[in-house]
Amino acid sequence: MTKRHRKKWVDALSLVLPVLLFFAVLNCFTTYLYYQDYQCKMDILTEVAAGAETTGMDVAAGWLKGNDHQANEQGKQLLEQYGYWENKGTSFYVRFRQNIMITGCTSAVLCLSLLTFLFYRKKAEAKESRKRLEQLEQILIAFRENHFEVVPDTEDHVxxxxxxxxxxxxxxxxxxxxxxxxxxxxxxxxxxxxxxxxxxxxxxxxxxxxxxxxxxxxxxxxxxxxxxxxxxxxxxxxxxxxxxxxxxxxxxGLIQLDQKTLPIMDTIISAVNRTYPKAAEKGIELIFDCNESLEHCALMQDKRWLGEAIINVLDNAIKYSPEHSKITIRLQKRTGFVRIEIEDQGIGIPQSEYHKIFQRFYRGTAPEVREKSGTGIGLYLSRQIIEQHGGTITVASGKVRKGSTFLIQLPENGLS
The missing domain is CATH 1.10.287 (Helix Hairpins)
Structure with missing residues (x-):
């Protein structure tokens, strides 16, 4: 038997067995009630047959008042003597048997009707399910052909x-x-x-x-x-x-940042120390401006990669700054983040290029930029690294409309 046929048999049995069980229990219960009624009538006959002790009125009154009655032994003996006690041809027994047959036939008709109704309902549901699956198949085919404006056709609006x-x-x-x-x-x-x-x-x-x-x-x-x-x-x-x-x-994603809570000051100083020889060659003075309260400020960071991002910005500032100029590094605490400013006195960046300089391989259009060697990758890497730290990097003009100021903002998650 295949899995499909086994499933059909299981579905059929799960539909038929509960209905048959219900009607079987119902028939047993009604048969019990009919038998109790038949037995009650036979008990009345025993008392009527033993009419020497009680009158028919007394018997009727006792039954109407709901008194407990049992078969009168004398009346039972008289009925047995005349062959009526166990005779299945009496009108009471015939009525009892007719009631059972009528109830059984009615139950069978109702059972068949209910099973027929459930069968056709199940069949209609299966047909509707097949219809829906066919619609889904057509919709998926349309999706495969890039047609996404498909509306299913069904009477079930919900x-x-x-x-x-x-x-x-x-x-x-x-x-x-x-x-x-x-x-x-x-x-x-x-x-x-x-x-x-x-x-x-x-x-x-x-x-x-x-x-x-x-x-x-x-x-x-x-x-x-x-x-x-x-x-x-x-x-x-x-x-x-x-x-x-x-x-x-x-x-x-081959580089996974290993972020730890470390002082941001150490990261900045390490970046400054690595770029200091290039600044010294051009006589550029590196000025650090920081409040003493931020010396122990710690942030969640990957010290190596965040340091690389700051080094790229410092290298860029040193490259395009004139000799004997100044580069100022400021560390400030703002609400919810820490801000690092790197201001130079170099050639500056046109405002129209503010959003372009962080693009991969982009180099400025100024003649001074073209004269210098470079790949246009440094600032792009800085942006990628800082964004992976949850921060941002932007650029603005210098404080005195000379040079450029790079603004790095890092969230203070883990600030201690």
């Missing part, structure tokens, strides 16, 4: 509205997934294009330098110069590849 709502939600979710997939595809194309563009410059420089070095008419000084240029191009290429690797790890 079910129709519920199903329509759920299908619309699923269709909307599928559309969002498709849009995300398209956006991811475009982003991948853009990234490949950007990487190709970024690799083109150092690779072209290497190709040119090696082509010149292959000539035999170069002096020792010229050869040394082109070797230095090759080394510089290789260093730039290595830096670019390292940055691309970090971007890939961040965007694919």
């Amino acid at each position: 079910w129709q509205e519920r199903l329509k709502f759920q299908l619309e939600a699923i269709g909307h979710h599928i559309q969002l997934l498709q849009e995300e997939a398209r956006a991811e595809k475009e982003s991948t194309k853009e990234m490949v294009s950007d990487i190709s563009h970024q690799l083109k410059t150092p690779v072209a420089a290497l190709d040119t330098c090696f082509s010149i070095l292959l000539r035999n008419n170069l002096s020792e000084t010229e050869q040394q110069e082109f070797r230095i240029r090759c080394r510089s191009a290789l260093d730039g290429l290595e830096t670019l590849l390292q940055s691309l690797l970090e971007i890939s790890k961040l965007e694919t």
Whole structure:
């Protein structure tokens, strides 16, 4: 027996057995009542038959008053003597048997009627279920063909509205997934294009330098110069590849931040110490402005990666600041967050580029920017890292309309 046939038998038995059990119990109960009535009538006859002791009026009065009565032994003997006590041909017994037969036939008719009704109802429900499944199949086929405006056809308006709502939600979710997939595809194309563009410059420089070095008419000084240029191009290429690797790890989730409650001051000082040699080469003074109450301010952070984000901002400030200028680092506590300001006196950023400089591979349009070497990845990485800490990074003009001020805001969750 297959699973499908077994299920049909189980459904049929679950439908028939309760009905049969109910009518069987009902028939037993009515038979018991009819027998009690028959027995009561026979007890009355025993008292009437023994009429020598009591009159018929006394017997009737006793029964009407509800007195307990049992079969009169003398009357019972008289009925047995004449063959009426156990005679199944008496009118009382015939009536008893007729009542049982009528009740049984009525129960059977009602039972069959109820089973027929339940059978056809079950069949109608199964038909409706098959219809709904067929509609769902057609709707899913339409969804596969990107047709999401499908309304189920049914007379059950409540079910129709519920199903329509759920299908619309699923269709909307599928559309969002498709849009995300398209956006991811475009982003991948853009990234490949950007990487190709970024690799083109150092690779072209290497190709040119090696082509010149292959000539035999170069002096020792010229050869040394082109070797230095090759080394510089290789260093730039290595830096670019390292940055691309970090971007890939961040965007694919391979880098999991290990956040702990640590003093934010230690992270900032560590970042300043790592960028200080570059600032010293240009004679740039790094000024730290912080309230003493914030020296022990602790935040939930991954010290290594948050430090990398701050270093990228400081490197950017040092690169585009003139010699013997100042870079000011401020730490402030605001309601609900801690704010880090890094202000330089450099070339500044046009307001039209405020929202672009944190994009991957973007570099400013100013001639001073083009003169400096760079990949356009540093600020993008900083934004990614800070956002994974639940914070934000923005840029504004300097305090005296000169240079730029980068504003880093981190939530004070875990502030102690």
